[in-house]
Amino acid sequence: MLTRRKAFTAIELLLVIGVLVILIAIVAWGLKGAGNAGSGKATQTTLANLTSMSEELNRKNKLAGFEGPPTGDPLNPIYQIPAGGIGGEAAPTLVTADSQNGDRFGSAVQRTAEVMRRLSSIPDNKRILEKLPSDQLLAVPPKAPYSGGTVVLDGWKNPIIFVPATGLSGVFAKSDSKGNPQDTYAPGQNYARGARVIVQGAYWTAINSTNNAPSLPDWFQGIRSPDGRPFWASAGPDGAFGSLPGKDRTLGTADDIGAGDDNIYSFEH
Ligand SMILES: [Ca+2]
Numbered sequence: 001m002l003t004r005r006k007a008f009t010a011i012e013l014l015l016v017i018g019v020l021v022i023l024i025a026i027v028a029w030g031l032k033g034a035g036n037a038g039s040g041k042a043t044q045t046t047l048a049n050l051t052s053m054s055e056e057l058n059r060k061n062k063l064a065g066f067e068g069p070p071t072g073d074p075l076n077p078i079y080q081i082p083a084g085g086i087g088g089e090a091a092p093t094l095v096t097a098d099s100q101n102g103d104r105f106g107s108a109v110q111r112t113a114e115v116m117r118r119l120s121s122i123p124d125n126k127r128i129l130e131k132l133p134s135d136q137l138l139a140v141p142p143k144a145p146y147s148g149g150t151v152v153l154d155g156w157k158n159p160i161i162f163v164p165a166t167g168l169s170g171v172f173a174k175s176d177s178k179g180n181p182q183d184t185y186a187p188g189q190n191y192a193r194g195a196r197v198i199v200q201g202a203y204w205t206a207i208n209s210t211n212n213a214p215s216l217p218d219w220f221q222g223i224r225s226p227d228g229r230p231f232w233a234s235a236g237p238d239g240a241f242g243s244l245p246g247k248d249r250t251l252g253t254a255d256d257i258g259a260g261d262d263n264i265y266s267f268e269h
């Protein structure tokens with residue numbers, strides 16, 4: 001009798017370990033969720049600040065040239081229509097700081113550095129930018145025809161990009177087989193300007209109020225702001241704006257197409 005409860009049985013030990021593992025997993029998952037929510041909130045604040053600064057730039061008539069056609073100058077080297085595109089900024093893939101990033105210093109980030117330089121030409125904006133902690137800024141090395149500069153980082157330490165009025169082309173969403181019906185195109189429905197739908201894994205945005213199926217000229221394949229103005233964009237937790245290279249970093253794999261789902265745009269808040 002004395003030795004009966006001397007030790008836990010193997011099964012009891014396994015049970016205890018199992019419960020502990022589950023508890024640790026729940027806590028870790030909760031902490032990760034809280035971290036993402038905090039980063040998201042910080043990113044929204046940064047996007048709002050950048051919007052105020054670019055609106056101030058617009059009031060001073062210094063934003064022209066970054067907007068793209070029809071209001072901008074398509075020949076301006078700062079604004080270039082992506083090859084094969086119908087206008088707009090081509091959505092960068094990975095902009096993370098790891099060794100496998102694709103577009104961290106690509107043309108979208110370079111163009112943003114040009115906009116940031118113009119933003120800082122206004123004293124009030126310059127003061128706000130100077131107050132940002134250094135870990136929220138990224139130095140962008142020059143790359144012809146761009147001259148480099150500094151861009152602002154989002155809550156996940158990835159560059160926030162400036163998107164011209166013509167929009168962010170090629171933003172991919174997950175298949176909506178289990179998704180939100182509001183995101184799925186439905187024939188005959190009326191869509192207000194700025195409405196977004198998913199067709200075959202890609203976002204389309206209504207340029208005009210329409211009940212036509214997503215195609216030009218009523219729709220744009222990608223993201224545009226409802227008011228047709230330039231906006232600021234964060235890639236969200238995954239660090240990719242358009243298509244997300246899979247684990248093997250090869251485009252076209254099944255997990256590529258959700259990259260647009262978690263993006264954060266300044267016009268949304
Ligand atoms: Ca993303």
